[in-house]
Amino acid sequence: MKKYFIQVFVTTLLISGCQSRYYTMDDFGSVLKIDSHVHIRSADSSFEKQAEDDNFLLITLNVDHGDSADIRIQQDFAALSAERFPGRVFFGPTFFFDTAGWGAEEWSRRVTDQLEKDMNAKGVITVKIWKNIGMTVRDRSGKFIMADDPELDPVVEFIKARGLPITGHLGEPRNCWLPLDQMTVSSDSNYFAEHPEYHMFLHTEYPSYEDQIKARDNLLAKHPDLKFIGCHLGSLEWNVDSLAKRLDRFPNMVVDMSARICHLQYQTAQGRKRIRDFCIKYQDKLLYGTDAGYSGSNNPDRFKNGMHETWIDDWKYFTTDDEMTSDKFHRKFTGLKLPKEVVDKIYSQNAIKWYKLDIN
Numbered sequence: 001m002k003k004y005f006i007q008v009f010v011t012t013l014l015i016s017g018c019q020s021r022y023y024t025m026d027d028f029g030s031v032l033k034i035d036s037h038v039h040i041r042s043a044d045s046s047f048e049k050q051a052e053d054d055n056f057l058l059i060t061l062n063v064d065h066g067d068s069a070d071i072r073i074q075q076d077f078a079a080l081s082a083e084r085f086p087g088r089v090f091f092g093p094t095f096f097f098d099t100a101g102w103g104a105e106e107w108s109r110r111v112t113d114q115l116e117k118d119m120n121a122k123g124v125i126t127v128k129i130w131k132n133i134g135m136t137v138r139d140r141s142g143k144f145i146m147a148d149d150p151e152l153d154p155v156v157e158f159i160k161a162r163g164l165p166i167t168g169h170l171g172e173p174r175n176c177w178l179p180l181d182q183m184t185v186s187s188d189s190n191y192f193a194e195h196p197e198y199h200m201f202l203h204t205e206y207p208s209y210e211d212q213i214k215a216r217d218n219l220l221a222k223h224p225d226l227k228f229i230g231c232h233l234g235s236l237e238w239n240v241d242s243l244a245k246r247l248d249r250f251p252n253m254v255v256d257m258s259a260r261i262c263h264l265q266y267q268t269a270q271g272r273k274r275i276r277d278f279c280i281k282y283q284d285k286l287l288y289g290t291d292a293g294y295s296g297s298n299n300p301d302r303f304k305n306g307m308h309e310t311w312i313d314d315w316k317y318f319t320t321d322d323e324m325t326s327d328k329f330h331r332k333f334t335g336l337k338l339p340k341e342v343v344d345k346i347y348s349q350n351a352i353k354w355y356k357l358d359i360n
């Protein structure tokens with residue numbers, strides 16, 4: 001009888017030992033996490049303070065919306081934040097894609113001169129390039145300038161020589177090339193309804209989805225030693241198998257999940273094991289991120305609470321097997337409950353490694 005009790009006791013210990021392979025909701029605050037894709041455009045530090053409260057580090061990325069003055073403003077906000085929160089905030093400058101002088105050597109020299117200055121700021125860890133390459137900027141003949149254009153090579157070489165990776169949002173979700181009512185998630189259909197200029201279904205004269213992916217792939221094939229962080233699941237958010245093919249082909253490519261976790265959840269609703277297996281197989285190549293932006297607010301607490309909720313909700317998806325819903329599509333899905341070591345890589349170690357973050 002006594003022996004039976006001992007066995008039960010040992011079995012209980014073993015089971016609780018197994019359970020500790022996984023985080024719970026209670027671990028959210030104690031585990032170091034990195035949101036590797038945000039946009040800080042304010043000096044009021046609300047975003048940074050919420051990050052402190054929730055044990056997050058932040059990587060804020062500047063974007064070339066086609067407004068050179070605005071890029072200077074973004075640079076100032078990012079540099080100020082990294083200066084005030086050393087070891088907590090890091091950033092990626094960008095460059096203004098002015099097509100004046102395109103095709104002549106002076107073009108790349110102008111870009112690299114500016115980058116050289118911007119890289120001197122504290123906390124610079126990457127250079128960001130954006131979807132204007134491939135979707136907006138055109139050469140003098142009207143042809144779209146794509147990511148694999150040889151004229152961009154001197155800029156790529158310059159960034160590589162400085163030991164920095166490139167963080168690239170190139171292309172768009174595949175939904176962008178579909179009519180609004182066929183898009184899989186409402187975050188896309190809402191965005192493209194508001195931004196018809198980016199809704200490629202309406203612009204058949206623009207490069208196709210496949211053209212965008214091909215240009216990015218060509219860029220990586222040309223620069224196999226370039227460390228490249230593909231934003232938004234590398235614009236292959238719609239199908240993890242398609243993404244896996246690129247991650248296999250390009251050992252120096254990793255992806256952030258920013259603004260595309262709903263696409264992983266959408267695919268989880270169709271088949272959880274496939275997505276869970278993908279996250280485990282590619283655990284060294286995935287970086288957590290939200291794409292949350294903050295430009296100041298007269299109600300900063302509302303932003304802070306919303307940020308906290310987003311981070312909590314994502315933690316639930318990756319660490320538990322709770323049944324969940326999304327406001328972006330209608331099906332229920334079950335959390336992935338990834339092992340601790342996988343969660344640690346996705347939530348911090350991969351960003352530390354690929355962005356070479358100095359967190360001490």
Ligand SMILES: [Zn+2]
Binds near residue numbers: 037038061291
């Ligand atoms: Zn972004």
